[in-house]
Amino acid sequence: MQNADKRRRSRRPVATYRDYVAAQGAVDRLSDGGFPVERLTIVAEGLRFEERVMGRKGYGRAALEGLGAGALPGALIGFLFGLFSLVDPLVSGVALALYGLLFGALLGGVIGVVFHALSGGRRDFSSVGSITAERYSIFADEEVAESAERRLSREQ
Structure with a gap:
């Protein structure tokens, strides 16, 4: 349990998208490039119920x-x-x-x-x-965050 808490605290955002499909596509492209995607999380922010x-x-x-x-x-x-x-x-x-x-x-x-x-x-x-979000952020473990940022910024 303590290990899971430590991993959760050592994550930081590496990219933000306006919709889930774009965030999912970015993670898919990272996966296609051999990036360790198990170290990523997609977080929906600014949730509201309609x-x-x-x-x-x-x-x-x-x-x-x-x-x-x-x-x-x-x-x-x-x-x-x-x-x-x-x-x-x-x-x-x-x-x-x-x-x-x-x-x-x-x-x-x-x-x-x-x-x-x-x-x-x-x-x-x-x-x-339905529940909608304002944005979707990709968070990465601190150890691989810089690499994820670099790869995602090359695509844009």
Whole structure:
């Protein structure tokens, strides 16, 4: 544990990029050049959470979301149970997958409506959340930081 703390403290930034793809590309180029990339870390800095509101959520939408969430697991579980049939595993698997899809969709829809009703109107909208960063810095162990800086500066 003490060794890991020492390594973490002896790192310094060698390059900064505006997006993750650029930072990942820089590490990939270092790797292609034989650099010991296990001594690098990509650090996202200036994180913020964004939640994009997609629309209102009523009982109908709650039922549809629950229906979609329950259908696939129901079909998968039904198919797996059907494969254990002694008569014809494939036919049984497909038949039980269809029954599982229907049952999972129905159960998911009911659960979606019940949970929406229990929320008491506190969350009557659908949204998608994401985390974004202002910049991505590449940190390197102190022993190899100068070499990484030199190689990355030659590329720019």
